[in-house]
Amino acid sequence: MTAEALPRSQAVATGSRRDRPLDLIGIVLTALTLLVALASFFPIYWAIITSVKPDGEVISGSNSLWPGRFVFDSYIHIWNNTNIATWYVNSFVTSIVITALVIVSSAGCAYALSQLDFPGRRIIYVLILACFMVPMQALIVNHFVLMAQFKLLNTWAGIILPQLIVPVVIIVYKQFFDSVPKEFREAAQMDSAGHFKILFRIYLPMNWGVTAALAIITFIGAWNSFLWPFLAATGEATMTVPVGITQVKDAYGIVYGKLMASAVVAGLPVAIVYLIFQRRVTQAIMLSAGVKG
Amino acid sequence: MADIVLSDVSKSYGQVQVLDSVSMHIKSGEFIVFLGPSGCGKSTLLRMIAGLEEVNGGQIHIGDTRVDQLPPNQRGVAMVFQNYALYPHMTVRENMSFGLQNVGTDKAEIARRVEDAARMLEIGALLERRPSQLSGGQRQRVAIGRAIVREPRAFLLDEPLSNLDASLRVRTRVELAQLHQRIGTTMVFVTHDQTEAMTLASRIVVMNNRRIEQIGTPMEVYSRPASRFVAAFVGSPAMNFLPVSSIAESDGQAVVNAGGVSIATEIPIANLPSGDGLTLGVRPDALKVTAGGSISGVVEIMERLGDRTLVHVRLPDGSLVVAEDGGKSALEPGATVSLAAARSEMHIFDAEGIAYHSS
Ligand SMILES: Nc1ncnc2c1ncn2[C@@H]1O[C@H](COP(=O)(O)OP(=O)(O)O)[C@@H](O)[C@H]1O
Ligand SMILES: [Mg+2]
Numbered sequence: 254m255t256a257e258a259l260p261r262s263q264a265v266a267t268g269s270r271r272d273r274p275l276d277l278i279g280i281v282l283t284a285l286t287l288l289v290a291l292a293s294f295f296p297i298y299w300a301i302i303t304s305v306k307p308d309g310e311v312i313s314g315s316n317s318l319w320p321g322r323f324v325f326d327s328y329i330h331i332w333n334n335t336n337i338a339t340w341y342v343n344s345f346v347t348s349i350v351i352t353a354l355v356i357v358s359s360a361g362c363a364y365a366l367s368q369l370d371f372p373g374r375r376i377i378y379v380l381i382l383a384c385f386m387v388p389m390q391a392l393i394v395n396h397f398v399l400m401a402q403f404k405l406l407n408t409w410a411g412i413i414l415p416q417l418i419v420p421v422v423i424i425v426y427k428q429f430f431d432s433v434p435k436e437f438r439e440a441a442q443m444d445s446a447g448h449f450k451i452l453f454r455i456y457l458p459m460n461w462g463v464t465a466a467l468a469i470i471t472f473i474g475a476w477n478s479f480l481w482p483f484l485a486a487t488g489e490a491t492m493t494v495p496v497g498i499t500q501v502k503d504a505y506g507i508v509y510g511k512l513m514a515s516a517v518v519a520g521l522p523v524a525i526v527y528l529i530f531q532r533r534v535t536q537a538i539m540l541s542a543g544v545k546g
Numbered sequence: 547m548a549d550i551v552l553s554d555v556s557k558s559y560g561q562v563q564v565l566d567s568v569s570m571h572i573k574s575g576e577f578i579v580f581l582g583p584s585g586c587g588k589s590t591l592l593r594m595i596a597g598l599e600e601v602n603g604g605q606i607h608i609g610d611t612r613v614d615q616l617p618p619n620q621r622g623v624a625m626v627f628q629n630y631a632l633y634p635h636m637t638v639r640e641n642m643s644f645g646l647q648n649v650g651t652d653k654a655e656i657a658r659r660v661e662d663a664a665r666m667l668e669i670g671a672l673l674e675r676r677p678s679q680l681s682g683g684q685r686q687r688v689a690i691g692r693a694i695v696r697e698p699r700a701f702l703l704d705e706p707l708s709n710l711d712a713s714l715r716v717r718t719r720v721e722l723a724q725l726h727q728r729i730g731t732t733m734v735f736v737t738h739d740q741t742e743a744m745t746l747a748s749r750i751v752v753m754n755n756r757r758i759e760q761i762g763t764p765m766e767v768y769s770r771p772a773s774r775f776v777a778a779f780v781g782s783p784a785m786n787f788l789p790v791s792s793i794a795e796s797d798g799q800a801v802v803n804a805g806g807v808s809i810a811t812e813i814p815i816a817n818l819p820s821g822d823g824l825t826l827g828v829r830p831d832a833l834k835v836t837a838g839g840s841i842s843g844v845v846e847i848m849e850r851l852g853d854r855t856l857v858h859v860r861l862p863d864g865s866l867v868v869a870e871d872g873g874k875s876a877l878e879p880g881a882t883v884s885l886a887a888a889r890s891e892m893h894i895f896d897a898e899g900i901a902y903h904s905s
Binding site: 434436437439440441442443444445446450454455458459461 | 596597598617618619623624625627628629631633634635644645648649692
């Protein structure tokens with residue numbers, strides 16, 4: 254170790270990380286991160302302030318970053334003049350049902366694939382992996398025809414059923430179950446637990462984090478899904494929020510304030526879920542990224 | 547009470563045979579240890595008794611019941627896993643109660659059994675903790691406790707001490723022996739550690755290469771090993787092996803020429819096979835440093851253990867043997883020593899490894 258290097262390494266050892274001066278690369282990277290964060294956040298910020306500007310100020314084309322006056326007319330307007338309450342109910346019901354069904358069925362499916370020995374389980378898993386490669390959009394016509402034939406268009410069931418196919422949840426669960434040492438299952442077997450008990454009393458509770466993470470990404474995905482609900486719900490009575498807000502535009506021409514207000518309202522639940530479960534969401538994204546990578 | 551009887555039990559994984567026609571009779575209340583090198587099939591055999599591994603051939607009876615087709619929970623045995631497999635999200639009490647709840651034992655009875663077991667294992671204060679809040683030794687007790695509350699006909703333990711550090715391992719070994727004395731239930735214990743086997747077992751089942759080499763009490767296995775494998779595997783320091791160059795007779799007993807010296811045995815020469823490939827086996831404790839000994843050699847290394855000293859001696863033909871001297875041995879490397887071999891403790895092994903002992 255050279256004499257020069259000594260003081261610096263001591264500084265690292267004694268000082269907290271914050272005390273350490275950033276080197277040039279650090280500064281550049283930090284600035285870059287800030288820039289990207291700002292760029293990502295700006296549209297959201299713009300939507301929020303536009304929604305609380307008076308209509309006149311929005312239309313006048315002023316690009317001020319702060320409203321001259323805060324008004325909630327846009328919000329009051331969409332509350333009074335659209336079916337947003339119904340859309341909210343539809344969104345909540347469908348998203349929660351989708352989340353619950355996807356979690357329970359995927360956990361069961363993944364448990365079977367991971368822990369049980371039955372003919373064809375390899376092939377089934379390969380098929381599920383293959384489903385993962387097929388985007389929803391490619392199947393949407395089939396879904397539509399199928400749901401139409403079942404007479405499920407414009408019903409909650411019609412919105413929900415095609416969205417129950419979430420292979421990534423099965424894949425993440427299977428990887429989780431594969432990683433549990435087999436002794437846990439054997440100990441439970443010796444403790445007279447059947448497979449359902451092993452799944453719901455041992456495997457899932459052993460790490461609720463996995464389930465919480467998967468439930469959150471499923472919920473967010475279901476809440477934000479647009480294309481299928483847009484096709485499946487043609488009447489306002491069964492529209493979900495993302496579909497419904499397209500109606501705002503249609504009804505009033507281009508009224509930016511109201512449009513932005515409905516966008517903010519539509520995004521609110523996801524924002525709340527995200528803020529509460531921030532860590533879990535990140536974990537979920539990493540879990541599913543691990544599958545994709 | 548129930549005996550465990552294995553008859554011609556075999557096991558293969560695909561093309562690979564892991565156990566070949568294994569038979570044994572474990573008497574009720576015995577402490578049986580399966581001993582053998584890693585990969586010899588001990589765990590597989592234990593797991594077949596537990597019902598966690600399918601039996602490919604043969605039968606297993608526990609008491610009067612044939613169990614090899616029964617699911618694990620109907621065999622009346624409890625298992626302690628090497629990694630304990632305590633359910634991490636349950637408290638110690640829940641871990642111990644889970645199996646009883648599943649078979650519908652009533653609450654008061656479960657509470658009584660858990661309290662009893664906890665008192666016996668001195669884990670009463672830990673009942674509301676989770677496994678992550680326990681030390682290795684405590685987890686091990688909980689794993690045993692979870693087995694005890696089921697009041698099984700036999701305990702199956704797969705290397706239960708191997709995750710403990712050395713001093714805890716010795717202490718737990720003693721406690722396990724005490725526990726067995728107290729409750730008297732059959733225990734089947736798997737280990738690759740011959741010291742554990744020697745200290746715990748009523749009988750040791752020495753296994754190697756898909757089959758049983760010998761079943762016997764620790765002293766039988768130690769002093770009358772059935773094969774060269776057993777002789778080499780059991781005992782520390784290990785037995786010395788010297789190729790036999792020729793055999794002479796004295797009073798019907800074999801006198802062998804090995805290591806360049808002549809060594810008298812009490813093995814009847816009539817029992818020995820004719821032909822080459824014989825090996826003499828002698829444990830270090832049967833080869834003592836003595837002033838008037840008939841075997842002479844040169845000291846290479848001294849290993850002082852305090853109460854005794856292991857002396858590595860180079861024999862005239864160049865082979866190296868380990869002999870024993872007292873704790874205060876005054877020998878130095880390079881010194882010439884004479885050794886005396888205890889005649890009754892000599893073993894001869896033929897080319898197939900079969901052992902011949904004093905009658
Ligand atoms: N599930 C399995 N599939 C294939 N081979 C196995 C399996 N389990 C164990 N084996 C093989 O069986 C042999 C015996 O294993 P095991 O009973 O665990 O040995 P031990 O407990 O004596 O170390 C080993 O060679 C091991 O590789
Ligand atoms: Mg093993």
